[in-house]
Amino acid sequence: MSKWYIGAGEQNDIVISTRIRFARNIADYPFPCKLNTKSRTELNGKIRDAVQNDNKFGLSFVEMKTLAGFEAASMAERHIISPEFASDAGGRAMLISPDEDICIMLCEEDHIRLQVMRPGFALDEAFSVANEIDDFLNSKFDFAFDSRIGYLTQCPTNLGTGMRASVMLHLPCLTMNGAITRLISTVSKLGLTIRGAFGEGSEAVGDMYQLSNQITLGISEKAAIENLKSITLQLCAQERAAREEMIKSLDTEDAIFRAYGLLKWSKLISTDELMKNLSLVRLGSVSGKLPVPLKTVNELMISLQPATINAKAGQKLTPRERDFERAKEVRESLA
Amino acid sequence: MLCQNCGKYEATTHVKRIVNGEAAEAHLCSDCAKMLGYEDVFGGFGNIFGSFLGSFLGDTGVERLSARTLQCEKCGSTFNDIVESGKIGCAKCYETFYEKLLPSLQRIHGKTRHEGKIPNKIAVNGDSKKMQIEKLEEELKAAVDAQNYETAATLRDRIKELKEGGKNE
Ligand SMILES: [Zn+2]
Numbered sequence: 066m067s068k069w070y071i072g073a074g075e076q077n078d079i080v081i082s083t084r085i086r087f088a089r090n091i092a093d094y095p096f097p098c099k100l101n102t103k104s105r106t107e108l109n110g111k112i113r114d115a116v117q118n119d120n121k122f123g124l125s126f127v128e129m130k131t132l133a134g135f136e137a138a139s140m141a142e143r144h145i146i147s148p149e150f151a152s153d154a155g156g157r158a159m160l161i162s163p164d165e166d167i168c169i170m171l172c173e174e175d176h177i178r179l180q181v182m183r184p185g186f187a188l189d190e191a192f193s194v195a196n197e198i199d200d201f202l203n204s205k206f207d208f209a210f211d212s213r214i215g216y217l218t219q220c221p222t223n224l225g226t227g228m229r230a231s232v233m234l235h236l237p238c239l240t241m242n243g244a245i246t247r248l249i250s251t252v253s254k255l256g257l258t259i260r261g262a263f264g265e266g267s268e269a270v271g272d273m274y275q276l277s278n279q280i281t282l283g284i285s286e287k288a289a290i291e292n293l294k295s296i297t298l299q300l301c302a303q304e305r306a307a308r309e310e311m312i313k314s315l316d317t318e319d320a321i322f323r324a325y326g327l328l329k330w331s332k333l334i335s336t337d338e339l340m341k342n343l344s345l346v347r348l349g350s351v352s353g354k355l356p357v358p359l360k361t362v363n364e365l366m367i368s369l370q371p372a373t374i375n376a377k378a379g380q381k382l383t384p385r386e387r388d389f390e391r392a393k394e395v396r397e398s399l400a
Numbered sequence: 401m402l403c404q405n406c407g408k409y410e411a412t413t414h415v416k417r418i419v420n421g422e423a424a425e426a427h428l429c430s431d432c433a434k435m436l437g438y439e440d441v442f443g444g445f446g447n448i449f450g451s452f453l454g455s456f457l458g459d460t461g462v463e464r465l466s467a468r469t470l471q472c473e474k475c476g477s478t479f480n481d482i483v484e485s486g487k488i489g490c491a492k493c494y495e496t497f498y499e500k501l502l503p504s505l506q507r508i509h510g511k512t513r514h515e516g517k518i519p520n521k522i523a524v525n526g527d528s529k530k531m532q533i534e535k536l537e538e539e540l541k542a543a544v545d546a547q548n549y550e551t552a553a554t555l556r557d558r559i560k561e562l563k564e565g566g567k568n569e
């Protein structure tokens with residue numbers, strides 16, 4: 066199990082983690098949509114050889130077809146790979162670090178999707194690691210690039226820098242007081258997008274949000290990161306102000322303690338119930354109301370998603386079996 | 401929530417799509433949904449980028465006809481293939497359909513000119529090093545004119561590197 070996400074990090078009362086992704090394609094090869102499984106596999110092998118020949122980042126090569134479906138899905142739940150990448154193993158592989166903080170997806174939407182994750186708010190650090198790996202890869206391969214429109218990608222929405230920088234935010238009070246709806250539309254006017262960090266729909270399960278840059282062409286990496294940074298800090302300030310106000314109310318305190326009791330004593334807990342109550346327990350933890358370390362909350366949130374429970378059990382459990390395992394782990398962690 | 405396409409009207413149509421390999425939702429007003437071909441939400445989850453292109457092409461039937469004949473010599477994609485799939489086939493496609501793609505790039509990003517990192521090793525659509533240096537010098541001039549000194553400094557370094565690399569070869 067990877068450990069990057071339970072670390073502390075800057076602004077960790079609100080910012081869970083930071084992620085940088087680069088999209089790159091090897092010059093002279095058609096993009097993945099024009100490659101069959103055989104050519105993809107060959108290209109993946111070439112990238113593997115080049116990287117492992119001089120493996121200063123300690124990356125292991127894994128072909129996606131060697132993973133069970135729930136193992137791949139579990140990696141997607143932990144945000145190590147994209148859900149899209151997990152959904153189809155054909156001609157796909159990854160180069161991954163032992164801590165899972167560096168992952169290079171091969172033949173996802175582009176030949177190379179490089180991802181670096183860090184706990185807390187660490188955009189500069191994550192960017193500098195990603196940039197170093199990018200330079201390393203570029204020393205082995207020529208990248209598809211056009212001086213007018215930048216790094217060339219299969220989907221024009223990633224053209225230019227090919228960079229997506231994002232932060233995962235816990236915004237329970239802005240969600241409770243309804244301010245989030247207005248903030249979402251404001252943020253989208255500033256070239257950023259915000260969406261739920263868990264689950265498929267637009268609803269933010271557990272009040273967890275993913276804030277990322279939307280535009281990649283005509284804005285440098287540095288400017289995009291500065292923009293994301295400043296908006297993240299503004300959201301953090303607003304969330305803290307809302308917390309300070311709401312935490313004074315007996316109703317909020319009651320909700321926090323009820324959530325704690327429910328998690329502590331239940332015998333069956335669904336993912337939704339876990340996330341909903343964990344959000345309140347996290348609020349209780351950072352505000353000093355509950356004797357629960359933040360680290361424990363972060364770990365429960367990421368390690369008790371459905372496929373991750375299956376992966377730990379080494380088999381596909383029924384929903385009821387998972388609810389039982391989930392409740393058991395929560396009880397033990399909070400005991 | 402306001403429509404993500406026009407930003408004017410309340411979004412009533414919610415379309416799931418994959419952006420950057422992740423599921424995302426597009427929120428559109430009924431007019432924009434109609435224009436982009438999402439009239440019936442259950443009728444098909446098209447690709448919003450392709451629809452952007454489609455709506456541009458839809459403006460002129462003549463364009464659509466001529467677009468059919470032009471083909472990428474490397475991967476064989478026609479512009480209609482790109483519109484339909486929402487995917488570019490290869491780097492050469494960008495060169496082949498550059499002019500046709502510009503309005504969509506403008507619409508998606510609000511800009512059409514790259515700013516930021518430049519690869520260390522450049523092999524751009526078979527350009528020679530000399531062409532590359534010329535292109536970069538043009539960029540440098542533009543960056544200086546725009547008082548974009550950070551970009552200018554990066555470009556200057558790249559040009560220097562390319563020129564020095566040239567001597568060694
Ligand atoms: Zn609209």
Ligand SMILES: [Zn+2]
Nearest residue numbers: 472475490493
């Ligand atoms: Zn092509």
